[in-house]
Amino acid sequence: MSEIYDIPARVREGSDSPLATLDGWRAVRERTANDPDGFWLDVAKRRVKWHREPTQGLEGSFHTIPDGPIQWFADGTLNVTESCLDANLATRGDKIAILWEGDEPGQVRTLTYRELHAEVCRTANALKALGLQNGERAIIYMGMVPEAAIAMLACARIGAIHSVVFGGFSAEALRDRVRDCGAQAVITQDEGMRGKRTIPLKKVTDEALEGERGVKKVLVYRRTGGDVDWVEDRDVWWHEIVPEQSDDCPAVIVEAEHPLFILYTSGSTGKPKGVVHTCGGYLTYAAYTHANVFDLREDDVYACVADVGWITGHTYIVYGPLANGATTLMFESLPTYPDAGRYWDMVERHRITVFYTAPTAIRALAAQGDGHVTKYDRSSLRVLGTVGEPINPDAWRWYYDVVGEKRCNIVDTWWQTETGGISISPIAPATPTKPGSATLPMPGIFPVLMDGDGKRIRGPGEGRLCIEFSWPGQARTVWNDHPRFVATYFQHYPGMYFTGDGCRRDADGYYWITGRVDDVINVSGHRMGTAEFESALVSVDAVAEAGVVGYPHPIKGQGVYAYIVLQPGYEPSDAIEAELHAACRTQIGAHAKVDLYQFVPGLPKTRSGKVMRRILRKVAEGEPDKLGDVSTLADPSVVAAIVAGAKV
Numbered sequence: 001m002s003e004i005y006d007i008p009a010r011v012r013e014g015s016d017s018p019l020a021t022l023d024g025w026r027a028v029r030e031r032t033a034n035d036p037d038g039f040w041l042d043v044a045k046r047r048v049k050w051h052r053e054p055t056q057g058l059e060g061s062f063h064t065i066p067d068g069p070i071q072w073f074a075d076g077t078l079n080v081t082e083s084c085l086d087a088n089l090a091t092r093g094d095k096i097a098i099l100w101e102g103d104e105p106g107q108v109r110t111l112t113y114r115e116l117h118a119e120v121c122r123t124a125n126a127l128k129a130l131g132l133q134n135g136e137r138a139i140i141y142m143g144m145v146p147e148a149a150i151a152m153l154a155c156a157r158i159g160a161i162h163s164v165v166f167g168g169f170s171a172e173a174l175r176d177r178v179r180d181c182g183a184q185a186v187i188t189q190d191e192g193m194r195g196k197r198t199i200p201l202k203k204v205t206d207e208a209l210e211g212e213r214g215v216k217k218v219l220v221y222r223r224t225g226g227d228v229d230w231v232e233d234r235d236v237w238w239h240e241i242v243p244e245q246s247d248d249c250p251a252v253i254v255e256a257e258h259p260l261f262i263l264y265t266s267g268s269t270g271k272p273k274g275v276v277h278t279c280g281g282y283l284t285y286a287a288y289t290h291a292n293v294f295d296l297r298e299d300d301v302y303a304c305v306a307d308v309g310w311i312t313g314h315t316y317i318v319y320g321p322l323a324n325g326a327t328t329l330m331f332e333s334l335p336t337y338p339d340a341g342r343y344w345d346m347v348e349r350h351r352i353t354v355f356y357t358a359p360t361a362i363r364a365l366a367a368q369g370d371g372h373v374t375k376y377d378r379s380s381l382r383v384l385g386t387v388g389e390p391i392n393p394d395a396w397r398w399y400y401d402v403v404g405e406k407r408c409n410i411v412d413t414w415w416q417t418e419t420g421g422i423s424i425s426p427i428a429p430a431t432p433t434k435p436g437s438a439t440l441p442m443p444g445i446f447p448v449l450m451d452g453d454g455k456r457i458r459g460p461g462e463g464r465l466c467i468e469f470s471w472p473g474q475a476r477t478v479w480n481d482h483p484r485f486v487a488t489y490f491q492h493y494p495g496m497y498f499t500g501d502g503c504r505r506d507a508d509g510y511y512w513i514t515g516r517v518d519d520v521i522n523v524s525g526h527r528m529g530t531a532e533f534e535s536a537l538v539s540v541d542a543v544a545e546a547g548v549v550g551y552p553h554p555i556k557g558q559g560v561y562a563y564i565v566l567q568p569g570y571e572p573s574d575a576i577e578a579e580l581h582a583a584c585r586t587q588i589g590a591h592a593k594v595d596l597y598q599f600v601p602g603l604p605k606t607r608s609g610k611v612m613r614r615i616l617r618k619v620a621e622g623e624p625d626k627l628g629d630v631s632t633l634a635d636p637s638v639v640a641a642i643v644a645g646a647k648v
């Protein structure tokens, strides 16, 4: 029923990967089914530099997970920075590791592997001098500067656990994360730069840390030279402490299951949870998937234009590419600054070969017309990736036809913060593609579709996407809350990891992600919980209740639709809307914006008082005629009012 795209010749040619053909993929997949331990141990030994090589594969299973985290390579010891840095010195010391493009076009900095190694060691020594120790946590709240990656690696060098917080989050959101992980240090910068606008990162950090006693030191990188307040004895300038350190810093050797980082992500309920990834398994999976999905070549210029504040930046800007000795781009600015040609201008100037972005950017740029693309030379491109949300076939075709001139393969990569790395995706030289499908699972990933009755769907069908066997890159736990980890991912379908996504499988076994089936919404590839919005909105005095859902949005994928019930005595007004906006901004961040408000007399509830979110969703999706069974409604007149006043 849908078109199939064959792999362009130049993508197939010159690949020496065992996964370079579909037959190769099948053979490897079979091995991962029959001998997962043997397979992953081989990958781990090939791709990661160990201090003590592991002899053990997986310990535990999705059945035993309530009793304690799963382990991979448990008897191995390592320091991930030795794979990312030291291991590359001999053969690639002068190769560019990080290619940074700043806010202004052509504002470029490069760090070779040798330079990056030295800088990470100096920074690690500085962190030690500031008192940060093995196992302690450091929050990184920065923009897209090389120092963000350096800070991550410097933490890892000394065994400290980093938690990067996206620079768009507010002071309150930052404080929640500082508290939850018990951070001892924060690493930030004076200001971020994006599209000529400055982002007051140090100021927000100061606000977040007011009264917080746990954070002893704040290391501040100077990016813009803008004015900042200074807390004596706590704040330290990067340029005053880092350069004077020795560039020799022996890596602290840790066990494979030592936590590498915590990354907070939104779920259905409550506050974001701190997803924990550990050193050995995560790095193995990051390096393996990065090398194979993109079919990495030694002379590639690889550009992932995500932000290090999200998992994509962790795995596919920093850890995967550096473990593979690649040249990885870090991009500080926006796709539309100074105009919609910025990405392709960079492709031309840097001769980028692999380019990885999100559907929302593709849609926004496609809407600006082809001229911004065609005026630049894109002949260097070989692989084009997308991630973060379902890509609609129109946007896919535009990426393929216009950006890639039909010469590149598109890899639509499905994965999650929790999976650590790409889980369902084409392998660039091997997998024929279908616009809108993430195609086939990675070796070692065994997807299962479950129906509404908890039964496994075989063959073609649509259901809830689960994965039935562990892989090294999977999250191990939620920081300080293993029961929440178990309840969120492993209780819906015993013995399986539940992704929260809906998915269809076609007759060719291709997977088509349909979007979240829980109360997570995905706005421009940013994952947000409706519960977080609701808690911000009800904090406004005028508001009695709030119900938030996603609705289809042509550029952002999903928009945010908020139903607001006001307290008696209040009338809807622009002033109240402004207050609601401000509440989301201060409690979550600048990227948390409600697109549509509808003031309603009440929320649709069952007689037992449970909000019927399905009704809120259907109305916001413009399908008020498909509300389904409403017989349990306490007050049908509420629904009539909601339908009558719908904003779509």
Ligand code: WTA
Binding pocket: 265, 310, 311, 312, 386, 387, 388, 389, 390, 391, 412, 413, 414, 415, 416, 417, 418, 438, 499, 500, 501, 513, 515, 516, 522, 525, 526, 527
């Ligand atoms: C969605 C981002 C369709 C999905 C790496 C998932 C996708 C959530 C795709 C995870 C894709 C990610 N096609 N949907 N290629 N990639 N998603 O944790 O709903 O920020 O569950 O990780 O994004 O978002 P997260």
